[in-house]
Amino acid sequence: MSDPSLTNPWLAADGLSRRYRNGRGVGPVCLTVGPGEVLALVGPNGSGKTTLLRCLATRTSPDSGQLLWFGQDDRAAARSKLAVVFDATAHADELSTRQNLAFFATARKVATELWEPALEAAAVAELGQDPLYRLSYGMRRRVLLAEALVGDPPLLLLDEPTLGLDVSGRQWLAEALRARARLGLATCISTNDTDFVEQVSTRVCFLVDGEAVRDAPLADLLAELGGTREIQLSFRGPAPTALVRAVPGVERAAAAEGGLLILARQREGLIPEILATLGDLDAHLVDLKVRDPGLADCFLKLTGRALHD
């Protein structure tokens, strides 16, 4: 094997499983993250993304399976090489951005001269003296991400990284993650923001009900959708999913975000046929969008379920 990320993964989970009393959780899962990789854990709510990320981040102990960080089963040693962002924006809220960053950077032994550039890159340096409780949720998320990104930790784990970020925040984060990959650093994100995943990830692991149903390079997943189109229909009322599935060329159809998400082979007359089916039902169509398929359609094709339902 010539791919260094496969021969020498920085993070390797083998048969990892963590289940709660109610049966939810994750596993068994096998995955690796190597240098220069951005692995995205993608799945709907309750699919086990966050539980898996918490295990990978040393926060939660798995019930079974093996986890290796940089080739070692040593959580304490791993923590000196990783940075983690969970969904909560917990800080010392009465203190300033700079004071909070100083603590986290010192704990991770990041050189002082790197602190200020990290705040400037996140566009929070101007607010550096303000107590954090005065900042908006989005700005606090930026601070949180800046605290994790400072010093370029070899392994970065982010849970729902785009939560609360505006357009410029997403662009900044996407560029920061791409820059990390160029530097040969490893990143693992947990999200169902497929647009962001398509911007930054090199590999995607789809999770459904705690199981990894597909783990493949992003390019391979998108290539599998060649010749198909994504059709989004919005209705006032229930979506007639079953009838649409019967239209020739429709590969998958699932209820999603108050409408219907359809993945279909591109051919002449497809849209009119679908609309004719709906016309028979007297369904109240309020919107129709056709676009090139993306990662959400990969998930639909693979599982028959919409990612955002």
Add this chain to the structure above:
Amino acid sequence: MTERTEVALGRRQPARAGLLRPRPTQLWQLELRGTLARRRALIIKLAFPLVLVIPLVTTGAPPFFAGMLLTVLIAMVGTVGTGVTVTRARGSGWLDRLAVLPLPAWRVGLELFLAGWLVDCLQATLVVVVIAVAERPDPATLFTTWLMALAALACSGAIGLGIAALTDHAGEAMLYLAVVLAPVLFLSGLFTGVPAEGLRYWVAQVLPFSYLDEGFQLLLGGNPPYGDPLGFLIAAAVFLAVALAATAALGRAILARAA
């Protein structure tokens, strides 16, 4: 035009005054600064023991009752402060963040405790100062009782940490604290005094609140049976060491909960 707008427009340089001030690089510094920054809460926290001790010493309350009340106050301050603070820290996700830093769990436990304990010590010191001014007691007794108050605060802080390792809810932590503290204070002889012999006598010897109760009674003109400054000094050192060891040991349990 606001200062921030001017900064954003590039007309003024952003304030860098904070760069000159030492920044908190240790967890206890961060926590302590956070507490000190909450000015109103800090004032109330410091005023709280004063509204109890000033009436007690100025109205000549019986030393047995005054000593009991002040000891209960010290026990509550330490346990509630630490227990509720750590429980809330877990709920907010703060402990999650600390748990994945390259800091040993014992150090996280110790530093979380230390930050709260230093403020608690300020509260206890105010109590002792008020008594010193009002009663003009023997300096050796005053000093050893003050040390015992700090040691008792450390022990009650350790109890608070232990309870924070059992629950995720601040309200539930308060209930646990009451359930744990009530028998401990009873066994310390606060409500009935300590018998001269038997099991309760020996149990009281290993509880800091029995010493503290006696110390307060001595300072307030009482005549408790076992008051001994040297014994207080040694006991305070032992209790402090035990409390610090316990908080360090509890660090792992606190971080492990809800992991």
